[in-house]
Amino acid sequence: MELNINGQRRTSTADPSMPLLWVLRDELNLTGTKFGCGIAACGACTVHVDGQAMRSCVMPVSAVAHQAIKTIESLGTAEKPHPLQAAWIAEQVPQCGYCQSGMLMAAAALLDKTPNPSDADIDAAMTNLCRCGTYQRVRAAIHRAAGHMKNGGAA
C-alpha cells in the first residue's frame, strides 16, 4: 500500500486493518507519534490527515492510504521550528514531554483553521491529556504562536 507521509511516498506492507500509529512507529520508525491509550482518549497519537487532527491509534491504515499524513517529524526542526514549537520552548511547556507531539499536532491543526483562537476555541480543540499538567502553558504558547503568526511569522 502506498502512503503519503510528510510529503514522501512510503510503501507499507501492513495489514489494512493495522492502525496508522503502529505503521508509523513500528514499521516506518517514525517514533515521534506516541501510544498513550489505544482508544483515542488521550491524543498522544495525534497526526494530521489531510490537515485534520486525527488520533492515529484507532485509524486503520487503509482508511488513509490516499491522504496526506503529517507527523510531528515534519512540523519543524530544531533549526527551523514551527511557530508553535518556538512558542513551546519560549513558554517552557513540556515536562516529561511524552504527550507533547500530540499536543503540538492538535494545536497546529487548530491554528490552521482558527489563526487567532479564543480561550474557548482552545478549550474545545485541545482535548489531549497531559499527566504533567502543562495545560496553562499549552494555552499561553498557542496564544503566543498565534500572535507571532499574525505579525508575519511563517507557519
Added chain:
Amino acid sequence: MKRRTWLLSALGATGALVVGWGVMPARSRLGSPELMLKNEGDVALNGWIKIAQDGAVVLAMPRSEMGQGIHTALAMLVAEELDVPLGRVRLEQAGSDSIYGNVAMLVASLPFHPLDSEGEHKPTKIKMAQWVVGKIARELGINATGGSSSVADLWEPLRMAAATARASLLQATAAAWKVPANEITVAQGVMQHASGHSAHYGQMAVAASGSTPTGITTKSREHWKLIGQAAPRTDIPSKVTGQANFGLDVRLHDMLFASVKMCPMLGGSAVSMDTKDALALKGVSKVVPLDAWGGGTAGLAVVGQTTWHARQGVQAIKVQWQAPAAGALDSQHIQANLLKALNTESGFTFHEQGVPTQAEKAATSRIDALYQAPYLAHATMEPMNCTAQVKDGRVEIWAPTQVPLMVRDMAAKVAKVDKDQVTVHVTQLGGGLGRRLEVDFVGQAVQVAMACEGQPVQLSWSREEDMTHDFYRPMHLAKFQASLDDKGDVTGLRIKSAGDAITPRWMGRAAPHLSGPIDMPDKTASEGLFDLPYGFASQHMSHVATKSGVPVGFWRSVGHSHNAFFSESFIDELAAATQQDPLAFRLNWLKDAPRYAAVLKLAADKAGWGQALPASRARGIALHESFGSIVAQVAEVSLTHGQIRVHRVVCAIDCGTVVNPGTVAQQVESSVIHGLSAALFGRIDIVGGVVQQTNFPAYPLVTLSQAPQVETHIVPSTRPPAGVGEPAVPPIAPAVGNALFALTGKRQRALPLVA
C-alpha cells in the same frame, strides 16, 4: 517541647550492626576518574566531571529525567562552579559506583518531626541518627530518582566535584603560564590572564588530570550567576520535535516487539492457555509464559513483528486464569478490614507529646471524624515498557526507570548472569510518578528476550494492562479526635490511621537483599499526620500497618498525598467548629512555626484571602510540609451544573535555596493538576481480584478546559535546597475540599470529592 524519637536510636543501632562502625568514617563522594566512561579525547578529573577536547564539560548523570527538570538543574550546579554556559555541559549516564547513590532520600525516610529535625539546633539524637543512616545509604549506594531528593542529595557533592575540577584546571594552567592561579579569571569556560594568556578547559585538561588540589570551597551565593535564575530546560527542544528518546522509542536492528497479558486477578496466574490461534496469525512468532517478577502478576507475552501484531496475538489466546492462593482481592472488603483494624489495633506511635489521655479526660467537648482515601493508579502517559537483548551471556537493557541498579539486578537474576554482565541504558521517562521505582516489567522483558535467540525485543504494556497491574497508592483511613476545653480551645489531637505500609513491600520485591524478616515502621504511612506544625499541647499519632495483599507502591508525594487531605480538612473542621476564620485559626496555632506561618500568609495575601469573590465562588486554604518544603495553596472553587470547577490556585512554596525557579513554577503547576485529578476523579476499585478501571474514560485526568490557572510564589531562602517535584501535590485536595465546605456547608471526608 518533648517529642519521642526513641525509635531512631534503635534504627541507628541497627545500622551500626548491619554495616559496622569500621566503614562509618566520612568519605567523600568525589570519586575517582576511573569511574567515568572512557571516550577518546575526554579527560576525567573525578567521578563526576570530564573535560572534552573542545572544552565542554561532561557530567556523570545518575538521576532520571521524568519531567521534573533534574537534568537541567544538576547541570546548572556544575556550570556555575566551572563558569561555563549551561549549554556547554553534556550529560553521560553515570555508572554503578556507590558515589552515585541517593543518600538524601534514605535520610529523609527517618520519621522525625520536621520542627525538630530542621536547622542547626536539632537534638543530638536526631543528628546521630541522620548521620548513621547517611553512612548506611552511602555504603548501599542505591541509585534512585525519587522522594523529591535529587537536588538536596547532589547539591554539595556536585558543586564540590565541579569546584575541585576547576581548581585542578586552574592549577595546571597557572603552572603552564607561570602565573599565580588566583590571577587567572574564568568566563564562559575560557581562562584568561592579564599577561595575555588565554585557553579553554579542553586545552588544559590533560595537564590538569592527576592533580590533587586541596582546600577547595564552592562559590559563595553572592557570586552565583546561574543558580537562582530561571534557565530554559535543556531537554525541551528535543521534546517539541518528537526526537526525545523515550523507552518506547528505542529502535534496534532486527528488533522484535512483545505485548503482555497478565492474569486479570492481581497476583493470580494461568492454569492453561490455548495458543494455537495466536500462533497462526501472520506476524506472530512466539508465546512466552511470564512469571510474576518484582511483585507483579504472572501472565504471558506474545512476540511479533510489530506491537500491533503482538497485541493481535494476545487477543487470540484463550487462557484459563486462577486467583492467587490467598483468594481474590476486593477493595470493599479491604476497607471494612481497615476500619476494623483502626478500632481494634493500637498500631505504632509515630509521635506523642503532652499527655493526650489527660487532655481527653479534661475535655469539655470533642470533635471526631473519619476520613478515607481510595486506591490510585499512577497512569504515566508512557505505559510500562522495557527493551532487552540477551546474547552470548550478556544482557543489554533499555528502560525508562527510576532505579537503574535495580533494573540491572532484576535482569541478572532472570537471565542468571553476573550483574557485571548487564548493561542498562536509561531512556527519557514518559513520566515516573513512583511507578518506575518498580522493575516488574524488566523481569518480563528479559524473560521474553531469553526466548528470542539473541534478538532484541521491546516489551510494552497496553494502557489496560498498565492501569490494572499497577502498584497502587494504598487505601487509607484515618480517625481524628480533637479535645477542646471550656473556652473552646483545642487542647489535644489524636490521629490514628490504617493502611498498607509501602516501604517494606517495595524493599521485599525491589531489593530483597535489604529486606528484613519484620516490617520496620514505615514513615510514608504516617507522614502528613504525625508531623503537623500546629502547636496543640497534647498530640498522639499512630498508624496501624496492614497487609491487604494488593500490590502497593509509591505514588507522587506518597503518604502526604492522602494524609494532607485528612489533616488539613480536619484542621478546617476545627476552625469551623470554633467559629474562626480558617486562616486565622491556623496562624494562631503556628506561633512556634514561623516558616509555616510565613508561607501561609504569602499564599493568603496573593490570593486576596478575605476579599470579595463573585457569588457562587469560594476559597479554601491548605498548608502542608513534605520533602523538606512547605507549601500553602488557596483554591477558588465554584459548583456549576453539578460540576466542581477550580478556577484559580495560588501557591506559596518555601523549598529552601532554589536552583531553577522556572522549574519550581513548572513543578507546582504540574503538582496541582496531578493532585486535582486525584481529588476530583481518582479511584481504583478491585472486585473479585480485578481492577475495574481500565483506561482514561474510567480513570479521568483533568483536561485543559478544566485546568485552573496556577500562580506560584517562591519564598526567598538561604536554607539548603529541599524537594520540588512533589510538595505541591498534597495541599490541593484539602484546599478544594475546604472551598467546597465554604460553598455548601457540607464537609467532605472521602476522596474523590463529589459535587
